[in-house]
């Protein structure tokens with residue numbers, strides 16, 4: 001509706017006859033092209049040509065480009081045989097463009113459908129106009145909604161170009177030609193500066209339409225598929241210094257542009273150079289380059305600056321490397337001290353990194369943690385119990401959030417307390433089933449045994465396309481955290497293959513089965529089970545159903561605190577099954593809300609806080625789960641499994657994706673309603689019979705390595721006990 005209105009308005013004003021050339025350089029961004037090129041194709045302003053410069057992308061990317069561009073004759077693609085970089089690609093685009101106006105889009109970004117209309121309808125006599133750029137890490141339907149307002153303000157170029165980007169400028173092609181505006185080709189980074197400076201030399205302000213939006217994607221996988229600015233920061237610095245020096249020479253007579261460059265330099269120095277030059281070695285390597293650039297700096301252009309930085313810049317200008325080095329080190333030391341003093345945890349981290357990891361290494365100390373200190377469980381528990389029962393001379397430390405009643409000689413420490421940092425800094429061994437915080441620098445001599453916490457069904461880390469969870473830095477952080485692992489336990493070949501790709505793990509995989517599953521193969525399962533039931537006060541006369549679902553990435557209160565809505569009709573279950581069964585409710589350890597059992601207390605037992613789910617496997621006769629890895633472990637018992645997958649499509653297609661085909665590879669039925677669950681329990685013998693063949697195949701693939709002695713083998717390999 002709005003599109004039609006704007007179009008007829010254009011027609012009246014004769015704007016529609018102006019053609020816009022949208023230039024899109026592409027280098028291996030196939031997963032984003034449907035969104036980026038698609039967003040241009042769908043623009044409500046139709047008089048456009050799309051100039052694609054394929055900067056020597058891979059075949060798979062070329063294929064997507066062809067698919068995307070085949071049916072639209074407004075698109076022209078130029079292929080470069082060797083990679084020339086974004087600056088050269090855009091220059092080629094300018095050269096080939098035939099439009100009255102030029103617009104640049106990066107191939108991983110996208111624009112709402114009215115973006116170009118809003119720009120061109122407001123450009124009037126100006127030769128250049130821009131709008132608002134927003135950062136975003138994934139596209140949602142809302143991002144593409146039409147804007148209803150159309151305001152224009154004059155914005156000063158100093159502020160507009162602070163981010164050093166030529167994106168989202170609509171600019172007359174004649175203006176580019178007359179002023180000989182080109183991107184810098186000799187640098188890989190900051191090539192936009194060469195384009196921006198001639199504009200700044202001519203203009204102090206340009207019209208700005210805040211309702212015309214450009215979405216700039218923050219890539220969530222800087223390891224496998226980094227954007228340009230996620231690449232090597234030392235190379236970025238060298239490029240910055242080169243281009244700064246070159247442009248200072250070119251624009252010294254243009255005071256506005258000259259002042260802009262010095263401001264950029266100061267900001268870049270504060271934000272990046274100080275961080276990059278964090279060692280004597282780097283100072284030695286880059287000082288001369290820094291000196292050559294800083295010689296060009298005019299202090300009059302940056303009058304009000306921090307006195308510490310002022311002194312450093314003066315030392316560089318005087319070519320006094322020794323003084324600069326002294327000043328920079330004191331500066332960095334002072335800033336880290338300032339950070340340290342800003343809070344208790346920050347202080348402890350500072351003490352850990354600067355002092356504790358320099359204390360002597362305790363060769364015979366092992367620190368254990370399971371599920372982020374939430375309970376005493378999983379493979380770390382089995383490894384610990386096996387070791388202390390062998391009477392070894394190791395000292396054992398367990399990390400918990402709250403004090404626990406646990407067997408054996410272990411010392412308990414509170415997560416994130418001083419002792420936590422002290423023991424993690426000095427213990428030779430770390431044993432954990434999940435990730436440890438990034439700030440725990442791994443010291444020389446440390447051995448980290450990562451037990452992991454499940455055979456994967458849901459796609460993990462680098463096998464996931466997009467991240468729908470609370471933290472957009474997930475992949476980068478995971479990568480850094482997992483570089484510290486020395487050993488990783490895998491329970492089956494299927495997991496080993498996945499861990500190599502999903503975690504990019506290249507060190508030693510321990511392939512003996514899961515220590516946590518040893519108990520499931522124990523000869524006296526029945527006695528152990530009876531004892532557990534008695535301890536829990538569960539009737540010995542009834543059969544037990546265990547419901548253990550996983551968490552949903554998109555349902556959370558805040559990072560790490562997830563919600564779960566119970567979709568089982570407990571009242572009806574009790575009515576229909578209560579004579580024969582009771583049900584144990586076991587929520588995932590991320591779930592923060594309480595599950596209501598009012599009115600069914602003698603049928604439904606909430607054991608979400610219970611230490612170790614392995615005990616619950618042992619005492620149950622049937623498992624109900626969804627996409628949780630619990631079924632891989634439970635299969636060791638060869639007991640019936642039901643899958644209550646009421647949100648299968650959303651979970652599989654939108655949130656995660658799976659490694660196996662749930663429809664025909666899992667050892668039990670996929671059930672969509674609470675009634676179907678009740679029905680399957682009533683007819684459990686038939687269900688078992690029906691799934692026998694699939695179950696046997698599954699058992700072979702997943703449980704084949706498990707012999708009940710994984711703990712012993714892991715301990716022998718890592719601790720030599």
Ligand code: C2G
Nearest residue numbers: 453454455456548549550586587588613628629630
């Ligand atoms: N778990 C539990 N109770 C639940 C769900 C899980 O005690 N209701 C425990 C089980 O030991 C399970 C582990 O937490 O194996 C991991 O849970 P998943 O539901 O599989 O989810 P997630 O923590 O995302 O781990 O490779 C495995 C994946 O990393 C999945």
